[in-house]
Each structure stands twice: as structure tokens, then as C-alpha cells.
Amino acid sequence: MxxxxxxxxxxxxxxxxxxxxxxxxxxxxxxxxxxxxxxxxxxxxxxxxxxxxxxxxxxxxxxxxxxxxxxxxxxxxxxxxxxxxxxxxxxxxxxxxxxxxxxxxxxxxxxxxxxxxxxxxxxxxxxxxxxxxEKPSPLNDAFTFDYFNELIASCPPTMSIKGMLATEQRIPGLGNGCLQDILFHAKLHPKRKHETLNETHFRQLYDAIKETLQNMVDRGGRATEKDLFGKEGGYVPTLYAKTVGTSCPACSATILKEPYLGGSITFCPRCQK
The missing domain is CATH 3.20.190.10 (MutM-like, N-terminal)
Known part of the structure; x- marks a missing residue:
């Protein structure tokens, strides 16, 4: 996709x-x-x-x-x-x-x-x-930490991080595929609720969004997708279908996959809280 x-x-x-x-x-x-x-x-x-x-x-x-x-x-x-x-x-x-x-x-x-x-x-x-x-891209200067905080503040307290970031086009172009690695780098579980997050968590999320997406672009897209010439991207995701059941590269815990919000989530149960 x-x-x-x-x-x-x-x-x-x-x-x-x-x-x-x-x-x-x-x-x-x-x-x-x-x-x-x-x-x-x-x-x-x-x-x-x-x-x-x-x-x-x-x-x-x-x-x-x-x-x-x-x-x-x-x-x-x-x-x-x-x-x-x-x-x-x-x-x-x-x-x-x-x-x-x-x-x-x-x-x-x-x-x-x-x-x-x-x-x-x-x-x-x-x-x-x-x-x-109309909305600023996460890779544009207009996507500031203040803008991101306002975006998240509009979400209900009981909404999960996945719901906040990957539904209702809050951040256009950020879907479930990119989200898995963003949350891994932010060290946050996709089911974690908005009301449990503080400003440190928001900063972790903001930095992970910008850095992970930029890394994906710089490497020609994700290895799960192909470019205009049929070439796979150079960014190999840490969390995707092929890594489910393997060891987390950071802590060696087993990477898990669960159905959630009409799709699925892939995560490390130890690194992501």
C-alpha cells in the first residue's frame, strides 16, 4: 500500500x-x-x-x-x-x-x-x-511539536496511540505499515491510551514520526513496497509480517502480532510499554 x-x-x-x-x-x-x-x-x-x-x-x-x-x-x-x-x-x-x-x-x-x-x-x-x-506533511517544517501537540490534544482520552496516529487522516499518509516502526522507535505500545501519556511521551512520538519517515524516504521507501521501476525500497522494517515470531533486535523478546482496530498491530512486548 x-x-x-x-x-x-x-x-x-x-x-x-x-x-x-x-x-x-x-x-x-x-x-x-x-x-x-x-x-x-x-x-x-x-x-x-x-x-x-x-x-x-x-x-x-x-x-x-x-x-x-x-x-x-x-x-x-x-x-x-x-x-x-x-x-x-x-x-x-x-x-x-x-x-x-x-x-x-x-x-x-x-x-x-x-x-x-x-x-x-x-x-x-x-x-x-x-x-x-491542507495538512502539513510530517517531513515539512510546518509540522512542529506545537502543531503535533494540538493534533493529539483533540483526541479522546481513552483513544489508543494507533487510533490517534493512523485514523481519520490526522496525519495523511501515515498508515499502519509505517506506524509499527514509528511506535517501536518511540518505545510505546500501539494500544496505550492517550490519557496515560505525558509530554515526554509526546516528544518521543514526535521525534520518532519525523525520523522514521525521513529514514524511509531517504532509503527509497520500505522494502515491503516497490518503486516506479519495480525495485524494493531500501528501508527494511523492524516490525512487519516477516519479523513476527522472531527476536526483537533490541531486547531479544519475541515480536508479537495481534488483531486490533480492524487491522493488526506488530510490537515488542518488552520494549514497547
């Missing part, structure tokens, strides 16, 4: 690789997927994109925005674009294919579920995008 590190990495790669290329052909639903979501009838995408040129790319939270002349194309959740150089063989199954005039291409193959939304420039009224653009 695309979270903040991957959106930043892939949007930068799109700027470096695709800007200036003209779209020659667009194909959608070559392999239909029940959970591939579009913002309009998929048949309209070719008409609105073919013949137009990629101008820029940016990221907002966990969303990738691609400017294509007078249109804006968005990728989010499990909709990760993959680049293919001219003459490279394209996958037979995909939910979107965009071929450029130099015969390079990108494809999108949905993992679980994903959004491939298209809007005329400036007309995206999707509330998730609006919130992601």
Missing part, C-alpha cells in the same frame, strides 16, 4: 522519468479488478489523456498526483505505477496502461484495492485529497 514514503519516492521518480513525455495510448481494465476505483467512467480516460503531455508530479500524504496538461491523475492505496522502458515486455494483466510517444509505458496493477482518479486540473473535490493538501 502507498503510504507517505512511497508517494514521495515515486512522485519524484515520475518527475525525473516522465515529465515531457506525450501520451500516445491509454488502456483501462485490460484485466478487470473488483476493487479498482475510478473517478468517472473508465471509457473517458483515453479521450481525456491521449495526446497530452506529463508536466509535473507531486505527493500529498499517501497520494501521488500527476499533472498532464489540463488534467490531474491520482494514484493511491494499492494502485502503484510501474515504469517500462521502450521494448520492455509489459505485463499481460493490469488495470491501467499508459504508453508514451517514445514507446515507454507505465502500468498499474491493483494490490487489494486502489484508486486511479482523474480530474480536470483544480477540480478534485475528493475530501481525502483536500485534507492531505
Amino acid at each position: 502507498i503510504e507517505l514514503p512511497e508517494s514521495m519516492v515515486v512522485s519524484k521518480q515520475i518527475r525525473q522519468c516522465l515529465v515531457g513525455k506525450k501520451i500516445e495510448k491509454v488502456i483501462l481494465n485490460a484485466s478487470p479488478h473488483k476493487f479498482a476505483f475510478f473517478s468517472m467512467d473508465a471509457d473517458r480516460y483515453p479521450m481525456l489523456l491521449e495526446g497530452k503531455t506529463v508536466r509535473n508530479s507531486g505527493s500529498f500524504g499517501g497520494q501521488i498526483e500527476v499533472e498532464i496538461d489540463d488534467m490531474q491523475l491520482y494514484f493511491s492505496d494499492g494502485a502503484s505505477p510501474r515504469y517500462f522502458a521502450p521494448k520492455e515486455t509489459l505485463p499481460l494483466k493490469h488495470q491501467m496502461m499508459i504508453r508514451f510517444d517514445d514507446q515507454s509505458a507505465i502500468t498499474v496493477t491493483i494490490a487489494m484495492y486502489g484508486m486511479m482518479y482523474l480530474y480536470p486540473k483544480g477540480e478534485n473535490k475528493n475530501p481525502y485529497t483536500i485534507i492531505a493538501k
Whole structure:
């Protein structure tokens, strides 16, 4: 799933690789997927994109925005674009294919579920995008400790840390995947309640959010995800599916996984309190 590190990495790669290329052909639903979501009838995408040129790319939270002349194309959740150089063989199954005039291409193959939304420039009224653009990124200077304290102060006293950080788009782009290592570095349990935290804990959380996410971006994203060129990121998470049942690198306790808040949590029962 695309979270903040991957959106930043892939949007930068799109700027470096695709800007200036003209779209020659667009194909959608070559392999239909029940959970591939579009913002309009998929048949309209070719008409609105073919013949137009990629101008820029940016990221907002966990969303990738691609400017294509007078249109804006968005990728989010499990909709990760993959680049293919001219003459490279394209996958037979995909939910979107965009071929450029130099015969390079990108494809999108949905993992679980994903959004491939298209809007005329400036007309995206999707509330998730609006919130992601309005709120400061954790990696921007505007995401100060005072801002973070105000954000957390608005949460109910009995809400857990996972609920505070990874729900209701309080921090757009910070999802369950990134959260596990953030809480590990902060030495806080994902189920711990807001009312039990003091300013020292808030500082630990704030520092862990900024440092962990920056480390993920600097290493090209998480090793559990792939970039525009199909390469796994260089950041290997401490806590994820493959480390469940192994020894914690800090204390040697067994790393555990439990269902929680409609998903799961992975944690060290000794380090995280």
C-alpha cells in the first residue's frame, strides 16, 4: 500500500522519468479488478489523456498526483505505477496502461484495492485529497511539536496511540505499515491510551514520526513496497509480517502480532510499554 514514503519516492521518480513525455495510448481494465476505483467512467480516460503531455508530479500524504496538461491523475492505496522502458515486455494483466510517444509505458496493477482518479486540473473535490493538501506533511517544517501537540490534544482520552496516529487522516499518509516502526522507535505500545501519556511521551512520538519517515524516504521507501521501476525500497522494517515470531533486535523478546482496530498491530512486548 502507498503510504507517505512511497508517494514521495515515486512522485519524484515520475518527475525525473516522465515529465515531457506525450501520451500516445491509454488502456483501462485490460484485466478487470473488483476493487479498482475510478473517478468517472473508465471509457473517458483515453479521450481525456491521449495526446497530452506529463508536466509535473507531486505527493500529498499517501497520494501521488500527476499533472498532464489540463488534467490531474491520482494514484493511491494499492494502485502503484510501474515504469517500462521502450521494448520492455509489459505485463499481460493490469488495470491501467499508459504508453508514451517514445514507446515507454507505465502500468498499474491493483494490490487489494486502489484508486486511479482523474480530474480536470483544480477540480478534485475528493475530501481525502483536500485534507492531505491542507495538512502539513510530517517531513515539512510546518509540522512542529506545537502543531503535533494540538493534533493529539483533540483526541479522546481513552483513544489508543494507533487510533490517534493512523485514523481519520490526522496525519495523511501515515498508515499502519509505517506506524509499527514509528511506535517501536518511540518505545510505546500501539494500544496505550492517550490519557496515560505525558509530554515526554509526546516528544518521543514526535521525534520518532519525523525520523522514521525521513529514514524511509531517504532509503527509497520500505522494502515491503516497490518503486516506479519495480525495485524494493531500501528501508527494511523492524516490525512487519516477516519479523513476527522472531527476536526483537533490541531486547531479544519475541515480536508479537495481534488483531486490533480492524487491522493488526506488530510490537515488542518488552520494549514497547
